[in-house]
Amino acid sequence: MADTTTLTTHVPTLEVSDIQATVLRPRPSPYLGQYVILRIDDAAQGREMLRRMIPHVAPADEWWVPSLAGWLGIAFTFEGLKALELPQASLDSFPIEFKQGMAARAAILHDVGGNAPANWEYPFGTTDAHIALAIYAQNEQDLQRVLELARRTHHDLAQISVVYRMPFGELPEGRNPFGFKDGLHNPQIEGSAPAAHGGSDAPIKAGEFVMGYPDQLGETAQAPIPAELRQNGTFVALRKFHMDVAAFRRYLREQASSSEEEELLAAKMVGRWRSGAPLVLAPDRDDPALGADAKGNNDFSYADDRKGLKCPFSAHVRRVNPRDALKDDIVDVDSHRFIRRGTNYGPPLPEGVLEDDGAERGGVFLLIGAHQRQQFEFVQSQWVADGNFISHGTEQDPLIGNNEGDGVFTIPKVPVRRRLHGLPRFVAVRGGEYCFMPGLRALRWLAGLGEDAEQTASH
Template sequence: MSAPMDTTLELDDIQRGVLSPRPTPYAATYLAFRIDDRTQGRELMRRAGSAVTSAADSSSPLGDTWVSVAVTRWGLEALGVPRASLDTFAWEFRQGMAARAGALGDVGASSPENWETPLGTTDVHVVITAVAPDSPRLEAAMDRARPVHDRLPGVTAIWRQDCYALPTETEHFGYRDGVSHPAVEGSGVPGSNQLEVPLKSGEFVLGYPDELGGVQAPQPTVLGRNGSYAAFRKLHQKVAEFRAYLKDNSTGPQDEELIAAKILGRWRSGAPLALAPQRDDPALGADPHRRNSFLYEEVDPAGFITPGGCHIRRANPRDASVAGAVRLHRMIRRGAVYGPPLPEGALADDGTDRGLMFAFIGAHPGRQFEFVQSEWMNDGVFFGSSDMRDPVVGSADGEFAFTIPRRPLRRRLAPLPRFVVTRGGEYCFLPSLSALRWLGDLRD
């Protein structure tokens, strides 16, 4: 599809939530809306166009506080976007996440019929996300965002999820989270791996050349260019079961931590096995300039240090020899914790819902999010092990064990239960600021 071959990102037209890393710590809220009246839905878009912060505003008086607006396929239909335009969007986005459940491994307890209402339904039209460094500033951001949807009786709030990131950056399984993010050409945001060449902007922002030299953007150009796709996921974590698995498969506390590191690919401090193979190094884990700058192929091609089946090597194989061109499957990943922590040391579930809210951002939902989820997380063929699934977020069913490569004999752990259950999700489109105004000016 033709589009200007512009290598300079128009940051003032791109929503800040697409490219800007979130602060640490932070508080966030996801709000979902249903559009019941097209005219008022368009008014929502007009208001959003003047309220959303752009990627050029990183030094604005609001600091690390911003609001993002995303629209589902059903939302675009409710706004009256013509069918000819809808047909130019990514196929996965047009289907919706619930329809893609089989490919994503959302089966059994994770299947859409078990999702939290109204996630995965055609009622979810608009998702507004607010992010701030703390709860008071989040409420202030919500107050600024409230006029966007307030006093619009034809726009109904149908779901809310509050979430947060701790100063320790840890999630409920105890690992430091949010360690890795790619460098994007033209964004001005450095990547976390100093050894990685920045990726082409068209991998994340529509309307620019990608790694293959192609340019993808829904039509008309004013709607598609400078936008992006996001895959939102609400994931429930079985924390007590995860802790019990580590304890039952270890010989003691030190071995338990080693198994936890082999399963993820990092010690819980964030220090990678690739740079700290023998013992944890909390100082390394806390250093954003060092903790993600490593490769695999030269020092650990067989995975004796960082197992090929561990979570981080699946999510981003880096320079390892695997099936699939790694740079074509990179994503920007945003994660936030929801729910209170399970008390330290508790091995019994307390019945409280807790987990992660994820947003995976990219320009190619099929070969980025869906490929990684189906081929790298829920299969093992890409690194030579057909029956292994990701030990942390894969769709395990108690049949497949996790194997730790070592000499002279590998170590085989007990079969993996499913530690993470999908509670809902949706594919969304993050329009540019000019596209939000265009949507607001639509006429029947």
């Protein structure tokens, strides 16, 4: 990847009217929506569809407009850009992980065994997934309206097909299927408002998340080319997970001698209680008021928990964002941050049920950042699928690790630590794609490809 230079120190104002809403703004609550994946078999028809789609793509500054009842975000796989006949020089200038695609990176991501791409749902990992649409609304009527607008962009274009459709929606109290409050923490992006959450962590340079601005090293992306295409664009790692809620409950039941202990174990695995209250601030029992306090529940560090006695080193949130816990290491944690937009799907498993009902339920995550190799890929391969960085050998993330009944989870404790064995896979990968999410001007540039002789990929 050839992204370098242009040192700047001033805080840039983000062009929020050109950046897609999905990048900068949290999803609303309540939310419901649909992911749609399209295949393009004719470039001219693909561009015609794009021209019709652009007026419905929400920019970040309009996210909060009360009249915006539903909106869509749009992103392209490498296969999709090829199908639109992007000039070769431009295609070549994209980062390697995007060009290869997520399935080809399975060994790096530890997507092996049950999580291997051979087990993914169609069209993930195939050459048929070209354009991903994320459509959000606050109610069913608005969702149907936006879906109809999206349908009309290609209903008369025979060479455009819908190859995947997936509805999603918020579960009661904004919980995920395992029962944890989610969507709580995201990085603060310098120059963007409103703040993603009320925590006190320092803002991260915008260039880590959106191209066209300086990143943590003071560098501004120089690829992909041309500049019109990359300005205000970013990359999205889309991951669809199935959550085996019954297996999670059974495991807790087997390892604990009371329901209180089950709750504590669940919190130790995640690093937060189901209410959202972080373990470092509420180590012994849940604090629902803290969980509900958007500022308080993100205002924590690991400075007072160097031994992991409150929040285990291996807990999900401590692994995926160690905050100040790796301070003495050479790792620059801030270069491994990304924006998370998670959505849940499927019905909740009724309280107390310990047997799987066969329903598909889980989450689809959009992990957004300008440097995916340093961001999603690094976190997934080094911090989720390995334990070396916390001196835990090959121990994986207890919640989302790719365990096959042989997983281990270490809980620091005085006088002796507790080590759980036999962790199964609670979370299975159903599919994933790397996508490019352009700014709105870049979308128009893509839609106009082939029409303008001046439009060459030269810078």
